[in-house]
Amino acid sequence: MFDRLRAFHRPATVAAALRLATAERRAGGRGAFVAGGTDLVVQGDGSLRWVVDLSLLPLRYVRRRGAGGGWTIGSTTTMADLERSAALRRFADGVLCDAAATAGSPQIRNRGTIGGNLANASPACDLAPPLLALDASAVIAGGAAGARKAAGGRRTVALERFFRGPGRPALNGGLLVEIVIPAPPVPRGGRAAWAFQKLGRLQSDIAVVNAAAGVIVGSDCRCRWARIAIGAAGPTPLRARRAEALLVGRPFDRDAAQAAAARAAGETRPVSDVRATADYRREMSRVLVGRALDECLERMGRDPWASW
Ligand SMILES: Cc1cc2nc3c(=O)[nH]c(=O)nc-3n(C[C@H](O)[C@H](O)[C@H](O)COP(=O)(O)OP(=O)(O)OC[C@H]3O[C@@H](n4cnc5c(N)ncnc54)[C@H](O)[C@@H]3O)c2cc1C
Numbered sequence: 497m498f499d500r501l502r503a504f505h506r507p508a509t510v511a512a513a514l515r516l517a518t519a520e521r522r523a524g525g526r527g528a529f530v531a532g533g534t535d536l537v538v539q540g541d542g543s544l545r546w547v548v549d550l551s552l553l554p555l556r557y558v559r560r561r562g563a564g565g566g567w568t569i570g571s572t573t574t575m576a577d578l579e580r581s582a583a584l585r586r587f588a589d590g591v592l593c594d595a596a597a598t599a600g601s602p603q604i605r606n607r608g609t610i611g612g613n614l615a616n617a618s619p620a621c622d623l624a625p626p627l628l629a630l631d632a633s634a635v636i637a638g639g640a641a642g643a644r645k646a647a648g649g650r651r652t653v654a655l656e657r658f659f660r661g662p663g664r665p666a667l668n669g670g671l672l673v674e675i676v677i678p679a680p681p682v683p684r685g686g687r688a689a690w691a692f693q694k695l696g697r698l699q700s701d702i703a704v705v706n707a708a709a710g711v712i713v714g715s716d717c718r719c720r721w722a723r724i725a726i727g728a729a730g731p732t733p734l735r736a737r738r739a740e741a742l743l744v745g746r747p748f749d750r751d752a753a754q755a756a757a758a759r760a761a762g763e764t765r766p767v768s769d770v771r772a773t774a775d776y777r778r779e780m781s782r783v784l785v786g787r788a789l790d791e792c793l794e795r796m797g798r799d800p801w802a803s804w
Pocket of ligand 1: 521531
């Protein structure tokens with residue numbers, strides 16, 4: 497499969513990984529970083545001449561960011577690490593753990609990393625919707641010309657701008673170092689909830705559609721902040737901003753949730769493929785966003801079928 501491969505590097509630092517990739521690119525020939533290999537190996541690109549394996553880099557961690565309540569997650573942290581993280585489970589209703597737990601089989605989750613999931617830039621990747629609903633950013637080292645000028649050769653890209661199209665991450669040859677999640681802006685006396693939903697043919701399948709929602713209400717029960725993110729319903733995982741705007745400022749109840757879900761479906765740009773038709777994906781976007789928002793209502797201690 498990788499018959500043309502002539503070099504396999506296994507550096508122990510980010511700097512060494514970038515140096516090796518730069519040297520290989522100068523020498524000519526296509527190459528790639530590899531983390532868990534669950535996408536790269538399956539894609540089986542026989543034209544690869546070199547690979548830089550990231551598995552020895554010290555990037556496998558889930559850490560709190562100071563006292564502020566945010567998080568940083570190293571790019572080689574596996575799906576299984578996320579699924580099992582007791583600390584992350586207590587953050588944002590464990591929305592990231594729930595999404596990680598739906599990705600493939602245990603074997604895939606033991607190898608597949610958060611960095612590979614995002615860098616592969618599949619519109620259907622399961623970690624993008626919850627991370628978009630958490631306002632996450634990607635920290636990238638090396639690659640683009642601009643990066644060398646940035647402090648320490650690193651730049652931070654909001655996840656929404658990270659996805660440029662199917663298989664097109666905003667890496668420009670750089671290395672995804674970590675994911676940064678800020679502290680959610682929950683006001684005093686307010687409440688917050690998050691939820692993830694996925695529809696796949698079987699549990700281990702790639703999503704036909706996936707969605708995540710996050711809602712913060714003030715002590716007056718009006719929505720202060722809303723995030724709705726949908727995957728596999730456009731060329732990139734997307735934020736349904738018009739649906740979010742519909743929620744903000746209104747009492748957060750089931751009517752508002754269903755109206756937002758309908759509007760979110762209107763913001764999708766799905767395609768028809770082997771997994772589903774575009775129409776089915778659009779309709780399932782409405783259903784999954786509605787379920788995610790219902791779950792947020794339940795988590796806030798409200799019956800989704802009753803008004804506040
Ligand atoms: C049977 C099967 C089932 C699957 N099911 C799901 C599923 O349900 N949901 C889902 O979301 N995914 C699924 N996947 C896809 C895959 O497992 C995930 O996307 C996984 O997280 C990829 O991570 P990896 O570390 O294996 O990436 P790799 O295969 O190592 O890399 C993927 C791509 O990202 C690049 N890359 C990796 N790390 C970095 C980095 N730090 N910086 C820059 N570039 C990098 C590589 O060069 C490559 O282009 C499935 C895959 C298989 C084979």
